[in-house]
Amino acid sequence: MSTIDKNLLKSKFRGSLLGSLLGDCLGSPFEGDVITPGEKLVIQKYFDKLETPDLKGPKRCYTDDTAMMKEVAKTLIDKPEIDYKHMAKLFVKEYFSEPHRGYGQNVVEVFNKLRKTKFEDIYKPAKEQFNGSGSFGNGGAMRIAPVALYFHDNYDAMINVAKQSTEITHTNSLGVHGAVLQCIAVHQALSHDPKTAITPKDFCDELTKKIKVVESENDDGLGLHDQNPYEDKLNFVNYFLGIKCHEELDEEVAQNLGNSIAAYDSVPTAIYSFMRAVQNDIPTVNTDNLFRRTIQYAITLGGDTDTIACMAGAMAGAYLGEEAIDKNMAKQCEGYEMIVDLADKLYAAAVK
Ligand code: RVK
Ligand code: MG
Ligand code: MG
Secondary structure: OOOOOHHHHHHHHHHHHHHHHHHHHHHHHHOOOOOOHHHHHHHHHHHHHHOOOOOOOOOEOOOHHHHHHHHHHHHHHHOOOOOHHHHHHHHHHHHHHOOOOOOOOOHHHHHHHHHHOOOOOOOHHHHHOHHHOOOOEOOOHHHOHHHHHHOOOOHHHHHHHHHHHHOOOOOOHHHHHHHHHHHHHHHHHHHOOOOOOOOHHHHHHHHHHHHHHHHHHHHOOOOOOOOOHHHHHHHHHHHHHOOOOOHHHHHHHHHHOOOOOEHHHOHHHHHHHHHHHHHOOOOOOOOOOHHHHHHHHHHHOOOOHHHHHHHHHHHHHHHHOHHHOOHHHHHOEOOHHHHHHHHHHHHHHHOO
């Protein structure tokens, strides 16, 4: 990454944060839906319309995914040493100033406890969730893109910060490793030259190698458990990518890779969506634009559409850069200018 052209890197920072924003804003109206063939047509028309210049009407609102992602970015921008207490305070302040952004049901308990205990031990409230097993929701993964961008040239620090920033709210290893996998995927996409095509199998194999290392750290080297769930899911991603895309396959993907708010059932699905769009063989998504194809396809898989599209969008935007994102579509999203400004500040903080 160190040899990457600075203008391209800046564009990739914008692309990834905007990708995250667009996935969230454009995916949230379909959250929880079971997507029928008829609804796929509705989604196609919805995206066609969003490309119209100067479209009037209310903006598409962002949800907790973007609200928390911008606070992660601000923490990295604010201080050269990562201050996790500062991050926890920003999360809590953000939540209490705008609580109606569709947060996960249980994470709110963490925010309340953090505030009540005056941030004394910022990791304690999350550890107490779900009778001590911690949350495996995708709330850590949905907000992680700024970490991948900021540490574009320091992989080990990136992994460490991805874990620690997630553990403020999510301590279950599935929640933490899901966020780490999402972070690695964005980092890998960022490292890829947009003029060179990604080979999905190579991309997945590289991800598999890296997540295997992360997952095996939990095993104490004793080989006691069968505990490589994300490695197994990535093998499934590769398997599905080998099958020609058709309507029924989407249902199988939603069932087997998942489309829920569990990190385990959504991060691999976001990776699959990006890879399927790269392969360009999706009959229900009609567009030449790879960025649009990625988020539109992610949404057609149903379920946790805002977050799966947000995570897939962060990868596609990191690969392609800002220029690949239709400006008319981006301008339909609440916070567009704010996110561009945030990406530039993050770039200035990361690239000296
Ligand atoms: C609404 C049992 C568990 C669990 C565990 C389930 C927004 C619970 C965003 C919990 C994202 C839910 C999403 C969410 C992000 C987690 N045992 N069930 N150990 N761990 N769950 O509250 O920030 O959409 O049903 O930590 O991860 O757009 O309510 O929130 O899609 O997962 O929420 O987990 O949610 P939380 P989050
Ligand atoms: Mg959301
Ligand atoms: Mg969601």
